[in-house]
Amino acid sequence: MTLALLCAALPVTAQEDGTWFATDTLNGGLGEVPAWLDRSSPQGTIESFQAAIFKGDYDAAAHLLDLSDVPETQQAVAGPELAGMLNTVLSRKVIIDWNGLSDRPDGVPAHAATPEDRKPNRSVMLWTIDLPDRPVPMRLSRVKPADGDPVWVFSRQTVRNLPAMEEMHGPSQLEQHLPDPLRQRAIWGLFWWEIMALPIVVILAIAIGMLVHRILSRLAGRARGSLSTAVIRSVRVPAVLIAVSGLAWACSTWLFVFSGPIDVVLSPLIATGVVAAIFILLMNTVDEILDRILNFDDFDLSAIGPELEERRSLATKVAAARRTALVIVFLIGTGVVLSSAGLFRTIGVSILASAGVLTLILGFAARNVLANIMSSLQISVNQSARIGDMVMFRDRLCTVERVNFTYVQLRIWTGERLVVPVTTFTDEVFENWMMGSPEAIRTIEMTLTPEADVSALREAFTKILDRGREQGWTLGELDQAGVQVTSVDLFGKHVMFKVPTTDPNSAWDIVCNVREDLIDEIVRIQSRDGIRFFPAPPPAEAG
Known part of the structure; x- marks a missing residue:
């Protein structure tokens, strides 16, 4: 029965002890604690320490340190010295986050939102201080002596590391030789x-x-x-x-x-x-x-x-x-x-x-940059536009020069450079004239009068291609060439001339040359037969 009662009481005792660190005595060699010191919460301890330093009362500031590692007979002397070291480290390397510093005895932050954050704390980390061999935390701990209430003080581990902290981050030799007026506080806590x-x-x-x-x-x-x-x-x-x-x-x-x-x-x-x-x-x-x-x-x-x-x-x-x-x-x-x-x-x-x-x-600020980076990697992986490829983008014949993180650099056939965001380039439809086989059929479309002689144009078109092959044009199989009437409307009949090419680099020039020779042939046929090939534009209405 007694064993069962003890087992039932164990969880309660553990929960109570889990909210502080128990000790027999706390700073027994320092004497009475000044009544104006507030050690009931982490915020009260920091405020009291700053007030004691402002008054120059390092003896009172020593009560805010856990001196358990210092023999009681030496605490009266070592305590103020350690408080001075702590003040040096705090003023030089620590920025107090007052918004996150709890003013409650259980150490729970005021802005705690989750049940996990609202659990009582018995230790609060203020900062991390670099030592030559490792970084060490600076903490406040809730300590309960056997004969008193729990209080918040700088942890014994922090006090133990104070000499090393002060030696590394304290005043340099140059600063120690500066005149006293230069070592006084000015504005914003700076010297x-x-x-x-x-x-x-x-x-x-x-x-x-x-x-x-x-x-x-x-x-x-x-x-x-x-x-x-x-x-x-x-x-x-x-x-x-x-x-x-x-x-x-x-x-x-x-x-x-x-x-x-x-x-x-x-x-x-x-x-x-x-x-x-x-x-x-x-x-x-x-x-x-x-x-x-x-x-x-x-x-x-x-x-x-x-x-x-x-x-x-x-x-x-x-x-x-x-x-x-x-x-x-x-x-x-x-x-x-x-x-x-x-x-x-x-x-x-x-x-x-x-x-x-x-x-x-x-994420919001960098969303466009990240999108462009991912798009550039997408282009590089799927090889949809390789460096050196000739593409038709927004009715411009261009060569891909660079695919950068955020933009694609295109060289227009005129020599000008077109800089396009990668996301814009990938979102729009473009023709890649070099993807797959380089052979392609380029077209020339014309609108002619209904009485235009297409058979005469077909014969002239065949002669133009034969002459072009003799001149070294990079033409494909001529059996793929042809002249076809694709549609008819009020303006006349629409005729398509199909030009087979094998090199995208010269295809555009070949099409232009064929178009020029076709116009010359149409003019010659019109003069010979007296038949108009191109529709007459409607007269402009008087306004």
Whole structure:
């Protein structure tokens, strides 16, 4: 019976103990806790710590730390020192998310929406601090001494790591030698020396970037050989980014240790610069390798032939592989930047990310870009428009020059370039004159009078094609040629001339030449027979 009662009581006891960390004594060597300190909630603890630091009362601030790892005989001395270290780390590396900091004794955030979020907490993480060998969390813990109520204090693990945190992120030697007025707080929680040092760092970064770019540009101009010039130009932009990011990292690590509001922006920028340098260097290297292995400069990709068909497909696949590599490297680089810089720890961004709002905003903003990228990959995979293919797009005869991430570059037969969004190009119908067999029948349509002699035109059309073959026109089998009356209406009869061709590159010129010779023959027949072939336009009505 007693065993059954104990078993029934165990879940209740475990649930109660699960809302705090039990300890025999809490900071027994510090004496009485000042009455004005509020340790009942995470928000109250942070506010009380800031108030104690503002008053210069580090003895009171020590009561907000869990000093269980410090012997009671040393807590009175070590407690204020550890409180000073904590203040240094908080002011330099931590941005308090007041909106997410609970003001309830159970630690439940005010904006908790799900049952899982509304469960009582006994530990709250404020930030993550980087140490030389690992990142460590900074936490508040709810601790209940045997003779008192549960209170919120900085966890014993956080207190244990404070010396290492303060040594790495505390004032640099240069800052320690600055005059006292420069080490005072100015605006936005920044020191006066930060307001003066930040513009200097920016100017130095710009100067070193321009210097590196100028040096490499001169080396590229003096280099002998295409390989040396290509290598220098490939590393020029990455070298500038590395130099600028390296200078910013050195200044923020060795010369200065900036406060949290600056560090939370500067660290992502440095990480982004390094990742972008690696990204650009990798892509430039891949491009140089592909250009030397697969060089299509000596080939006209729009020409006809089995070998050139393979080269068109290969060029398109190479472009698709390059775009795929770009996407993969970009995603990896973005993940590295987000994980190393901790962008989602900043105020507001963490709330948006946790609620999924940030994902919706980014997805809505990038929907067109993502759609174009997927469409470009679709073109490359299904080979519907290969590089070098001749296509008829919106009544323009064009050659596909490039299939980029967001647009397709077409060269019109006149030499002009037509830039079309990839989604527009794939959504509309276009003719690919080189897909499959290059042989095709091109047509010429004319509207003639009902009395026009079609048999005479058919004879003249056959002579034109025979003469064209003798002149070297790339015509197909002439038994596929023909002249047919397709319809008749009030304006006359509509006649179609079928011209067989074997090369899409010359088909348009051949059709134009045939049309010109047909008009000359019609004029000659009209003069000979006195029969009008083209309908007379109706007289314009007087308005």
